[in-house]
Amino acid sequence: MARTMAEKIWDDHVVRRAEGEPDLLFIDLHLLHEVTCPQAFDGLRKAGRRVRRTDLTIATEDHNTPTIDIDKPIADPVSRIQLETLRKNCAEFGVRLHPLGDIEQGVVHVIGPQLGLTQPGMTVVCGDSHTSTHGAFGALAFGIGTSQVEHVLATQTLPMSPFRTMAVTVEGELPPGVTAKDLILAVIARIGTGGGQGHVIEYRGPAIEKLSMEARMTVCNMSIEAGARAGMIAPDETTFAYLKDRPHAPKGADWDAAVAEWRTLRSDDATFDREVVIDASTLSPFVTWGTNPGQGAPLSGSVPDPAAFADPADRMAAEKALEYMGLTAGQPLREIAVDTVFLGSCTNGRIEDLRAAAAVLRGRSVADGVRMLVVPGSVRVALQAVEEGLDKVFTAAGAEWRHAGCSMCLGMNPDQLAPGERAASTSNRNFEGRQGKGGRTHLVSPQVAATTAVLGHLASPADLSEFPVTAGA
Amino acid sequence: MEAFTTHTGRVVPLRRSNVDTDQIIPAHWLKKVTRDGFEDGLFDAWRKDPEFVLNEPARQGATVLVAGADFGTGSSREHAVWALQNYGFKAVISPRFADIFRGNSLKNGLLTVMLPQETVERLWELTEADPTAEVTVDLVDRQVRAEGITADFDIDDNARWRLLEGLDDISLTLEHETDIAEYEARRPPYRPRTLPR
Numbered sequence: 001m002a003r004t005m006a007e008k009i010w011d012d013h014v015v016r017r018a019e020g021e022p023d024l025l026f027i028d029l030h031l032l033h034e035v036t037c038p039q040a041f042d043g044l045r046k047a048g049r050r051v052r053r054t055d056l057t058i059a060t061e062d063h064n065t066p067t068i069d070i071d072k073p074i075a076d077p078v079s080r081i082q083l084e085t086l087r088k089n090c091a092e093f094g095v096r097l098h099p100l101g102d103i104e105q106g107v108v109h110v111i112g113p114q115l116g117l118t119q120p121g122m123t124v125v126c127g128d129s130h131t132s133t134h135g136a137f138g139a140l141a142f143g144i145g146t147s148q149v150e151h152v153l154a155t156q157t158l159p160m161s162p163f164r165t166m167a168v169t170v171e172g173e174l175p176p177g178v179t180a181k182d183l184i185l186a187v188i189a190r191i192g193t194g195g196g197q198g199h200v201i202e203y204r205g206p207a208i209e210k211l212s213m214e215a216r217m218t219v220c221n222m223s224i225e226a227g228a229r230a231g232m233i234a235p236d237e238t239t240f241a242y243l244k245d246r247p248h249a250p251k252g253a254d255w256d257a258a259v260a261e262w263r264t265l266r267s268d269d270a271t272f273d274r275e276v277v278i279d280a281s282t283l284s285p286f287v288t289w290g291t292n293p294g295q296g297a298p299l300s301g302s303v304p305d306p307a308a309f310a311d312p313a314d315r316m317a318a319e320k321a322l323e324y325m326g327l328t329a330g331q332p333l334r335e336i337a338v339d340t341v342f343l344g345s346c347t348n349g350r351i352e353d354l355r356a357a358a359a360v361l362r363g364r365s366v367a368d369g370v371r372m373l374v375v376p377g378s379v380r381v382a383l384q385a386v387e388e389g390l391d392k393v394f395t396a397a398g399a400e401w402r403h404a405g406c407s408m409c410l411g412m413n414p415d416q417l418a419p420g421e422r423a424a425s426t427s428n429r430n431f432e433g434r435q436g437k438g439g440r441t442h443l444v445s446p447q448v449a450a451t452t453a454v455l456g457h458l459a460s461p462a463d464l465s466e467f468p469v470t471a472g473a
Numbered sequence: 474m475e476a477f478t479t480h481t482g483r484v485v486p487l488r489r490s491n492v493d494t495d496q497i498i499p500a501h502w503l504k505k506v507t508r509d510g511f512e513d514g515l516f517d518a519w520r521k522d523p524e525f526v527l528n529e530p531a532r533q534g535a536t537v538l539v540a541g542a543d544f545g546t547g548s549s550r551e552h553a554v555w556a557l558q559n560y561g562f563k564a565v566i567s568p569r570f571a572d573i574f575r576g577n578s579l580k581n582g583l584l585t586v587m588l589p590q591e592t593v594e595r596l597w598e599l600t601e602a603d604p605t606a607e608v609t610v611d612l613v614d615r616q617v618r619a620e621g622i623t624a625d626f627d628i629d630d631n632a633r634w635r636l637l638e639g640l641d642d643i644s645l646t647l648e649h650e651t652d653i654a655e656y657e658a659r660r661p662p663y664r665p666r667t668l669p670r
Contacts, residue, residue, distance in 0.1 A: 015656040016649050021631055024646060026656050028664055036550065038506035058667040064504065078504040085506050096667050117665050129549040129573060145551035145577035155646045157653055161629065193491055194543040194569050227546060229572050254663035261661065292491045313490045313541055410500045429547060431495040433518045
């Protein structure tokens, strides 16, 4: 029977299948960070259980870590205790940890691919909804809760009920200056925050095939914002070239065997439960105006009128969003002024994202009264940026060059918005208060973030005079 | 896990869709390393508004939350489930739940019930008009009952059984340890390991 890629990977990982029960799936890679596992380790301790496969488990510190003065003790005692708890648990249970200060430290979804631990055909889980990022490699990767973290630590398996399949086919070509972030924001606006519920999304089509691995990760990362269980893209030569010679990629004959398997993963001519087709050539820079990632519009447009929404729930949500965001219907999006620009996160904190923003900022300055934070996704990304001189571009423009971590994406560390402050952010969630109590977030691409920093209001590179617009990245 | 069979209680009608887990429990609460003590963080930002429904004196002691569609979207934080339970909620009713939130609820014995939008509207109207109105959420009969309202709901048999029995998933899985070991023996040798062999 013809199967989708997700179904093939699922079938390959069934440890046990029994009538009337969820399938028991084997998990190839379990990523941990400090926030969602302390209670899981506690559970193991209480039950006298061990970590079954420490060799398939890896931990890092990212959510609570400060992005300045990292050599000093962490000021917030509660954050400090959470990090110390992770260190203690990893030492006690024999789990590999990359703590703050380590060269491999960084946002969990940046370091997995960077180390070559994320590979096609694998099942990958983490107590973090943005685990969908790893689907960019043709892996079945999904976020789990703390009880499931404990379950995977103890058994290296998870009982999973079946999912439905959705294809998002992106035809044509992205116009110059339109990025993966614009694409995924447009997809979420189209299908809604609950549109992918119960589904695994496979992104495919010519516009997807042309994307780099970094851009594919941006797309898959935000699948959860459409409510999907996971997002994935079939592995191809781009994937193999990214993986080759990474520290944990297979070597020699193993590499050949692995690539042979990876080539079989692509979906057959199978039927998806749902299919959405997007014409890439119609897309343009996209930003959010509301308080969920589905509330977005082309940057060239205006804040919508809630009265224009047919569905009463959508209308009520739009009214509440405009009130929270301090916006009025009909206001052109380009006229929205910001206080802060955040470049970073598991969505857009990789080297290509920093390069794209630096290309805009080179020879320009961050507008007066605007603060711009640049937070690389990992120490390795930071080192690469320094090697290319990007850090100098950012600091010369007046942006703050920070240490790696999740930072202002969710403000668990001191990087937060003040009440009423407005940000253009390359992160993934514009929820009320997400970036700081009372803070207002507009989700944007790295290019839009950098241009917004320069002009002080939401803008894309096309709004700058003499900016060479390059093909979509 | 605490078993769930049937529960009757008063309602907090929450007329909002897309209630994300950042609203249910904001990130600064996630620094705690325990499963309890999250009740004061529940809907932290909204509770600052004295008019917020949870703050109404008549809603104190209510145990059933009735919310709009796409409840529990966003972050995978299980703390959202703990916060609802710590506060005293036993069940949440919504037209649609985010997958991870629903899974987390099941693991902790918080029942999530999906009912059509129009039934949710009727429950809102009933309980807004009369805060003392009680709703029964019956997992045995898969039915929600309130004055003038009887609504059947779907839940898959296995999930229902685990909730009714209050079963520990890890113990259930470890009964199949041999299957896990057999699978491990046949995994492709080139799959990555985080530690040296």
